[in-house]
Amino acid sequence: MLLKNPDRTEIKEVLDTAKTIAVVGLSPNPMRTSYMVSKAMQDAGYRIIPVNPMADEVLGEKSYATLADIPEPVDIVNVFRRSEFLPAIAEDFLKIEAPVFWTQLNVVDEEVFNRLQGAGYTVIMDRCIKVEHAILK
Template identity: 65%
Template sequence: MAIQNPTRAEIGDILKRSKTIAVVGLSDNPDRTSYMVSKAMQDAGYRIIPVNPNAEYILGEKSYKVLTDIQEHVDIVNVFRRSEHLMGVAEEFVQIDADVYWAQLGLADEAAYEFLREKGYTVIMDRCIKVEHALTK
């Protein structure tokens, strides 16, 4: 099965109803794409929860080593890890029962996509959350 993302209108609805985004692979380096995208989403009003085992705080928020350390509900898990890591993140995602699994632009894994879709989750891959937010405002 090929990866089929929700329509732009559906993505807009997801972004409108979401408040909390856990960002797996969020760098504490302001020059990195993950930081810039997450900062833009934070500036747009979203709560960012960093997932980075090597940082204590990023963007003023406590950083977690792994997704399963997060004790509150997460609307979107935004992934900035190489495609070969998407399945591992998907397995953690299921354990926290977040609403939407989002792999950033350039990242896709059909096996992870199918694994999550079979469980009824919304999955978006190979799309930039910042770009989609700007396009669906």
């Protein structure tokens, strides 16, 4: 499976224009990767909106059960769930019309990638948003 992610110029543009990142699967446990990555992005100035039905609050922000529950626009949906959950997450993503769907390392679904990209969304898979931010800033 070979996905064609946007080039670094486009990824930099995504990161430069985004202000709000909804993080699906953001854990309240500071030892989890989702927490550490999201904290780093929050420290870099992004608004983080947790999407985790098992948490009330993460990183000082109210947590929502689903993407559809978020009452404001989102610039990036960053996914920290296993690949088998991507089709359902993509369905939720399509309901909120955020411009960017981003999955973390080793989270890949070629069908979801092609569907969302074909519908005109920016799709980045199998890349760490924190690493990309550090490289491009």
